[in-house]
Amino acid sequence: MxxxxxxxxxxxxxxxxxxxxxxxxxxxxxxxxxxxxxxxxxxxxxxxxxxxxxxIDVVRHELQRHLVNEAVEHKAHVKNALKPLGDSWGISNQTREIAIAGLFGVSAPK
Structure with a gap:
């Protein structure tokens, strides 16, 4: 075609x-x-x-892999952005971790 x-x-x-x-x-x-x-x-x-x-199964698995990799990458960007933000606002590591858990949960992306 x-x-x-x-x-x-x-x-x-x-x-x-x-x-x-x-x-x-x-x-x-x-x-x-x-x-x-x-x-x-x-x-x-x-x-x-x-x-x-x-x-096709190969495409589906490749898409899942791409989406998971992007999710992991975006989570890392958010965590990295929260550190200096938290430091400048006086937010503790524990509070940042709670915020991250609230955003992303505790399980890995699927």
């Missing part, structure tokens, strides 16, 4: 020329895992249609 623009893709779906959509990791990376907003959120329009969403 040739690459289609958004309008052409919409027309092909409407004419039922497309039976499935396959998503690759690069699409998720490109749109920064924006499942609630943006282009990835627009996939919801196919929820009640005959168009199938296909996510």
């Amino acid at each position: 040739p690459n289609l623009g958004l309008i052409e893709l919409g027309n092909a779906v409407y004419r039922e020329q497309i039976k499935g959509i396959v998503l690759d990791t690069s699409i998720f990376d490109q749109y920064r895992y924006g499942f609630e907003f943006g282009l990835l959120a627009k996939l919801q329009q196919f929820q009640r249609s005959t168009v199938a969403h296909v996510v």
Whole structure:
């Protein structure tokens, strides 16, 4: 199947020329895992249609790995930002740890 623009893709779906959509990791990376907003959120329009969403196991596992790695990285950024902030405001390490636990919980990202 040739690459289609958004309008052409919409027309092909409407004419039922497309039976499935396959998503690759690069699409998720490109749109920064924006499942609630943006282009990835627009996939919801196919929820009640005959168009199938296909996510290959390898892609699913790769997506999970990317999301977990990003979650760990973002948590580290927050912790690193709280240290000087806490120092300048006189907030104890224990209070910062409570705040971090409140934000992230105690379990690792899944």
